[in-house]
Amino acid sequence: MILHPTVIANLLAAYIGSGMVLYAVFYGVQILRHWDIQSGHELQLVLERKTYLISTLLSYVFGLQLLSLFLYIFTADSLTPLFVGAMCAAGTLNVDGFGYPTLVLKIFSFILAGLWLVLNYADNQGYDYPLIKKKYLLLAFIAPFIILETILESAYFLNMEADVITSCCGSLFSSERVTGIGSEIASMPALPMMWIFYSAMSGTLLCGIFFYLKGLGGYLYAALSLLMFLVSLVSIVSFISLYIYELPTHHCPFCIIMEDYSYIGYLLYMLLFGAVVSGLGVGALLPFRQVESLQAMLGGFIRKLALASVILYAAFTALVSYEIVSSSLVIAYEVVY
Amino acid sequence: MRNWIEKQRYIIDFTISSLLRRKVKNFGLLALYTLIVFILASTMFFTYAIKKEASLILKGAPEIVVQKIVAGRHDLFPASYIETIKSIRGVASVESRLWGYYYDSLVSANYTLLTPPSSDAAKPSAKTTVVESESGGQSARPLYELNGAVLEPGTLIIGNGVARLRNIGKDDYMPFRAFDGKVMNFRIAGVLSSQSELVSSDLMLITGEDFRKLFGIDQSHVTDLTVAVNNPSEVEMVASKIKKHLPDARPIIRDEILRTYDSIFNWRGGMMIVIFSAAVLAFVIFAWDKASGLSAGERREIGILKAVGWETSDVIQMKFWEGAVVSLTAFFSGVILAYVHVFFTGSIVFEPALKGWSSLYPNFELTPFVNLEQLTTLFFLTVVPYTVATIVPIWRAATIDPDSAMRFTGE
């Protein structure tokens, strides 16, 4: 294990997050078992109060997940010098088999926590807690992922061994390991991906606007927004990063959040995360439009979510286009390495 | 949306006024919080800045150092090997080095004796010679600077730390006991500039002849070699060729030194954090206690707010803002204090602890180096635990019955 202040901060965040989720699930299960909205008994009053605690906890978990996602990449980046062959966070995450799975789980549980908050918000608008059971079932579904993420993250950091000078031999050690870490990320060819990105984005945005105006095709938009999220991630690796780094070969999706690129990555990722959470939120809420106590407000809320998602995706696209236009890199032909 | 913003403004205003109304109670918490941030931030700034400093210096170090290993131990390097290494393809130049340590029992300190590369001594006219390896980029630090002093046989140029310790200066004499027991007297030809003190504090520059006389090393041996390579991507290849041609040689690549230093400093910084985590834990318990031990006055206040129409989540929001105000104040004042402490006052508080490492403690000023990674880490180590520790107490406070206000009868 590498005893590094930032590694400690990561593990601390993971354990705190898991602890909060476990605590929330503990009360969530009580709510699932004993909930009776008609009752005025003290148990019910206590449970209703607990709902405040749980939503507060989950909002913090949501924030913590987002922050720790970035902290995680920071850590990977700052540990780079310790590993032979690692050039940036992309290489460090490959040091053992747990780096990338942890990252994927982090993104996944962040989106789930976001959806939970969307559901929670909608539930709070109904006078009879219409979504309470679904909400806590979702919570019970999220918890294992966050715990798994903590386990993987611990494994990732605890398994790390820095490549340091050993007493017997110096450089042999290095040359043996020189091909050990794949520093670069496999990527789609840039020009075709650019076409895919722009056409998929136009489709998604049109679908979103159509849903906003006519109220039709909500599920399609939710699905498209998830798809668009994945397409955007692939695009960042494939061509957006190239324009930001102004290098035809550096495909790293992580370096863009570093100081050298004026932290532009934060803005890109925030827009993207916001867009996918609100976009998926549309799909998550649509089935409940007919619930009596939600009828009055839910339609409006879903439209607002769709609008937010469309605006965030549009802003993302605008930012990407700006980066491409203002970049000095021109991809005229495909560079194959 | 406008209503929501207006509402948050009302709540923040009220929060700040209620924080100010309980100055004494909150001041204690704030002071302790700031102290915790200050200690952790000082540690981090210090270790990161040293790490940065070391890596800047190492950037100017030779690409490959070759040592000879005998029975697993570092041995004198046969000069005859030099030609073998020079003949390897890709090697730009090979330079032999003479260096070693001398223990001065008078002040119980170890000096590092080094023979400067021949080119420097041959330039007596240079006012200030900056010794830098050829591969050093713009950001690299010079290893040492000669302030116009000329190194001749029978003279020394000493580092600032030595000068301070022995209380000697230019043109003073310094006796040494040679390997055969004879006493050798050297004149001090000059003192190294203080800019590079982190590495040159215990340094003494000596001519090759004097070095060999002092330690009894014959002409056929040197301490080790430095190898410069034409193409940076061939460094590892060259190193493995050296190993192949000279099985008893141990080539060390600059990157490996960097990596090793990095992990040593990381480990040191991590250790400090682990040690201080006890303090953080104590603080978190204190914060929990403080947040849950509401005074009768505060309970009453929350009861009144709820009775007049504040909702549980409004009170939670109020408490959230309260935590945010306290945390941010403590975080930023702690960080700013630590910055001043480490970079402007030379870590006054840590100095005694660091001085224990060596009697030749370098007197240096660190270049301010703070990045977002350090700040995020600090945030996670201090603000996150505090915030989480206060969630449950906040929720308890916020769920006071609204009708409790009706039951307040006396003051």
Add this chain to the structure above:
Amino acid sequence: MIELVNVKKVFNAGNPSEFSALNSVNLRIAENQVTVLKGPSGSGKTTLLSIVGCMSRPSAGRVKLQGREITSLPERFLTDIRRKTFGFIFQQPNLIKGISVLDNVMLPAYPLGEKRSHLKIKAMNGLSELNIANKAASKVEWLSGGEAQRASIVRALINDPHIIIADEPTAHLDTKLSYRFMEIIEKFKAEGKTVIITSHDPLVYESSMVDRVVNLRDGQIEG
């Protein structure tokens, strides 16, 4: 109109210390009237008032406000109804110390996020109506007992509720101030507001403006 059907309130249910503050209370409170809940201390007046005022929920039974069942509404809805429908005057002025009278008066409106300039005008109007506008900027510690109560009345009115609830309002007032208070209540009635008061002060329940007196004893309505 407020209607209570078979309302019960039990505290510490299941514990040895269990006790029921209200037993099967049935009550209708008419609009635009002054109703007094009268009874000795411990008779359940305050509990009843807190249920009527949407501050707490009954353990059993139903509560209807203007025909709408509000018994099992979540707290955030109850609070929303409460702050728009009810104005509370407590036994104690229950003002928050250390902040100005004006801030205290505006407190109930904070969560609604109304524009500050509007809110301020409303608060100042309320204060001048009860002749304490000159105290707006002073801290509540400097108010006399009567002024403090008038400030708390202005606070109760800030969201323009149509039902005023007062819990033992004259308990800490001398006779002269109690009469002043009843004059204010009369004004409310004239404005068409519904007033519900708990009291065992004859000055209140024997007042001519009171339309109805409800007697409570041991958590039940007498007669």
